Amino acid sequence: MNTKPLIKLWLMLALSLTSLPGIAQNILTVRSAQNFERSMTSLQSSIETHGYKVAHVQRCDSGLTGLGYETDRYRVVFFGKHEEVRRLSADFPELIPFLPLKIAVFAEGEQTIISSINPTSLGEFYADDRLRIQFKRWENDLRSILSDMQQGGSAAAGEE
Amino acid sequence: MKIRSVAIALIALACSPQASAAPDGAALYESNCAACHQVNGGGIGLPLSASKLATVSDNYIKSTIRHGRIGRIMPAFPELSSAQVDAITAYIRSWSGVAGPQYPDTPLPGDRRRGGSLFKIYCSSCHSSDGSGEGLGTGVTYSRGRSFAVMPPAITNPGFLASASDHMIKRVIMLGRPGTAMKSFLDVGLRDNDFNDLVSYIRSFEAKQRIPSAAAEETEKSPALMFDSPNDFATTIASIKSAIEGKNFRYLPDRHLEKGLTESGQVNRRQMTIRYCNFQQLYKMMRVEPRLGVGLPCRITVIENDDGTVQLIAMNMRLIAQLFNNDQLLEFAEELHEIQLDIIDEALL
Numbered sequence: 270m271n272t273k274p275l276i277k278l279w280l281m282l283a284l285s286l287t288s289l290p291g292i293a294q295n296i297l298t299v300r301s302a303q304n305f306e307r308s309m310t311s312l313q314s315s316i317e318t319h320g321y322k323v324a325h326v327q328r329c330d331s332g333l334t335g336l337g338y339e340t341d342r343y344r345v346v347f348f349g350k351h352e353e354v355r356r357l358s359a360d361f362p363e364l365i366p367f368l369p370l371k372i373a374v375f376a377e378g379e380q381t382i383i384s385s386i387n388p389t390s391l392g393e394f395y396a397d398d399r400l401r402i403q404f405k406r407w408e409n410d411l412r413s414i415l416s417d418m419q420q421g422g423s424a425a426a427g428e429e
Numbered sequence: 430m431k432i433r434s435v436a437i438a439l440i441a442l443a444c445s446p447q448a449s450a451a452p453d454g455a456a457l458y459e460s461n462c463a464a465c466h467q468v469n470g471g472g473i474g475l476p477l478s479a480s481k482l483a484t485v486s487d488n489y490i491k492s493t494i495r496h497g498r499i500g501r502i503m504p505a506f507p508e509l510s511s512a513q514v515d516a517i518t519a520y521i522r523s524w525s526g527v528a529g530p531q532y533p534d535t536p537l538p539g540d541r542r543r544g545g546s547l548f549k550i551y552c553s554s555c556h557s558s559d560g561s562g563e564g565l566g567t568g569v570t571y572s573r574g575r576s577f578a579v580m581p582p583a584i585t586n587p588g589f590l591a592s593a594s595d596h597m598i599k600r601v602i603m604l605g606r607p608g609t610a611m612k613s614f615l616d617v618g619l620r621d622n623d624f625n626d627l628v629s630y631i632r633s634f635e636a637k638q639r640i641p642s643a644a645a646e647e648t649e650k651s652p653a654l655m656f657d658s659p660n661d662f663a664t665t666i667a668s669i670k671s672a673i674e675g676k677n678f679r680y681l682p683d684r685h686l687e688k689g690l691t692e693s694g695q696v697n698r699r700q701m702t703i704r705y706c707n708f709q710q711l712y713k714m715m716r717v718e719p720r721l722g723v724g725l726p727c728r729i730t731v732i733e734n735d736d737g738t739v740q741l742i743a744m745n746m747r748l749i750a751q752l753f754n755n756d757q758l759l760e761f762a763e764e765l766h767e768i769q770l771d772i773i774d775e776a777l778l
Binding site: 294295296298299300322323324325343344345347349350351354355358362363364365366367368369371372373375382384385386387390391394395419 | 459460463464465467504650651652653655684686687688689690691695697700715719720721722723724728730732740742743744745748749752753754
C-alpha cells in the first residue's frame with residue numbers, strides 16, 4: 270500500500286489552498302522572533318536550501334544611528350542562481366536592475382524584520398509571458414524563505 | 430483500493446476541524462498583519478491596544494483591512510474573503526475580550542467652518558493644519574527616535590475616512606487615545622457641538638482628496654531605464670564615475686553583475702554594476718521607508734552586447750517607489766530620479 274505519498278500530496282494541496290497568505294502585497298515583509306545575528310545566519314542558510322547562492326551582503330548601516338535610528342544593524346543580502354542570472358540578463362537586459370535578487374534585513378529591538386520586493390508586482394511591469402512564470406517562481410521561493418524566517422529560522426539555524 | 434483510501438483520506442480531511450471550520454483568525458493575523466502589528470498589536474503602525482479597541486467598532490476594523498491606508502504603508506487586503514476578514518477581526522477583538530461598540534451610520538450635523546477654527550486651535554499642532562499628520566513616518570515606525578511615542582496620523586487618509594463613521598470620530602476626539610498624545614478633549618472642556626463641528630470639518634477632507642493615480646499615470650511604465658552609449662565599455666564606465674563625482678556622490682567599488690554567484694574566472698566581464706551613494710540622500714529615504722533596501726536604487730549597470738554596442742541600465746525609481754505605498758517616499762524618489770537622469774545624461778555626452 271503506498272497511499273501515504275498520495276495522502277501527503279492531497280494534504281499539501283489542501284493546505285496550499287487554505288493558507289494562501291495575502292496576495293497583491295508589493296513588498297513582502299515578515300517579522301522574525303530571532304535577533305538580528307541569528308536571523309542573518311538562518312536567512313542565508315534558507316536561501317541556500319532553496320537552491321540559490323548568496324552573492325554578497327551589503328552593509329547599509331554606517332551612520333544610521335546618527336539619523337535617529339535605534340539600530341545600526343541593516344544589511345541587504347544579494348543572491349541568485351548563476352545560470353539564471355546569466356540567461357535572464359542576456360535575454361531581458363531590462364531585468365538587470367533587479368538582479369541578483371535582494372532581501373533587506375533590519376533589527377527592530379530583539380526582533381528582526383525581513384523584506385523583499387514581491388517579484389510578481391514587478392512582473393506587472395513586464396509584458397513577456399516567460400517572465401511572468403519566472404516572477405511567480407521567484408515569489409514562491411521568496412515566500413518560502415520568508416516563511417522559514419517567520420517560523421523562527423530554518424532547520425540549520427536550529428542546530429546552532 | 431488505492432483510490433478508495435485516497436477518497437477516505439479526503440473525507441477525513443474534509444471532516445477534520447482544520448480543513449472545514451471557519452477560517453483561523455489567529456493564523457490569518459499572523460500571516461497578514463503581524464509583520465507590522467506584531468503578535469499583540471504593537472509594532473509598526475497605530476497600536477491596536479485594548480483601550481483603542483474599546484472605542485472602535487468591528488466595522489471600522491473590517492473596513493480598514495479592506496481599504497488599507499493609501500500612501501501610509503498599510504496595504505489593502507481585497508483578496509481576503511469576508512469570512513477571513515471577520516475571523517481576523519474576531520481574533521483582534523479577543524485580545525480585550527470585550528465586544529466592540531457599535532455606532533450609527535448617520536452623519537452628524539455640524540458647522541464645518543467653526544470646526545476648522547477649532548481644529549486650528551486644538552488639533553493642528555499635532556495633525557498639522559491640513560490634517561496630514563506630523564513628521565516623518567506613521568504611527569510607530571520601525572526602530573527610530575520619534576518626537577511622539579506614537580506619531581499623529583493623517584486624519585485626511587481616505588482609508589481612515591472611508592472606515593470611520595462620524596459617531597466614531599466624535600468618540601475618539603471626546604475620549605482621546607489613552608497612552609498616546611491624543612488626549613480626551615472632553616477633559617479639555619470642549620462641548621457636544623464643538624465635537625460635531627470638528628467632525629464636519631474632518632469629513633470635509635474627503636472632498637479634497639487627491640487622486641493618487643494621477644502621478645502614476647504620468648510615470649514611465651518601464652521598470653528599467655535603458656540608454657545606448659556612444660562610447661565603448663571602459664569609457665562609458667569611466668564617464669559614469671566622473672559624472673557621479675560631479676554630483677558629489679561617492680561610488681563604491683565596481684562589481685560585475687555575476688560576482689559572487691560563480692567562481693571569479695567564470696564571471697561575465699561585460700556586465701559591470703556601478704554603485705553610488707549619497708548617504709544623506711539615502712538615509713533621508715530610509716527614515717521614511719526602512720524597507721527601501723529591498724530596491725537599493727543607486728546602481729547603474731553597463732553592459733556590452735555581442736555586437737559591441739554598449740548600454741546603460743538603471744532602475745526606474747519613480748515607478749518602483751510606488752510599490753511601497755508610502756507617500757513620503759515618493760518625493761525623495763523623485764529627487765533621486767532626477768539626479769540619476771542627470772548623471773546618465775552627463776555620462777552620455
